[in-house]
Amino acid sequence: MAKVNLEKxxxxxxxxxxxxxxxxxxxxxxxxxGYYYLECGRGKISAESLAQIAHILKVDIKELFFEIKIAKMATSESASTA
Known part of the structure; x- marks a missing residue:
């Protein structure tokens, strides 16, 4: 599950x-x-609000999530099982 990057x-x-x-x-x-609680994590950001925030900030909604480093995790797991 992807997490919203509030600091970003x-x-x-x-x-x-x-x-x-x-x-x-x-x-x-x-x-x-209302907005402050979203940005500091005291409230949950709905998908609609997240889309609006992305639009206002002129970024792709994907930019508002933490990067997922699946390749690195997969490499680490395969090394530890070898």
Whole structure:
């Protein structure tokens, strides 16, 4: 299961020059806390919100997830079973 990279979202938001308040408004929250809770991990990000965040930050939604290093894991497992 892929995990959302909250630190990357925060970094991309700051690079784009958006405040927490602006992101909250873009996503339809009445207060800044709505978005802040998503970005700090206190709330769950829905697929729809994640798609909106990707659109606002002008990145592919895949960029908002941690990289999965399957090849490295597979190599490590085969080495340990040999």
């Amino acid at each position: 979202i925060k970094k991309l938001r700051k690079l784009a020059g958006y405040s927490l308040e602006e992101m909250s408004k873009f996503l339809g929250y009445e207060s800044t806390n």
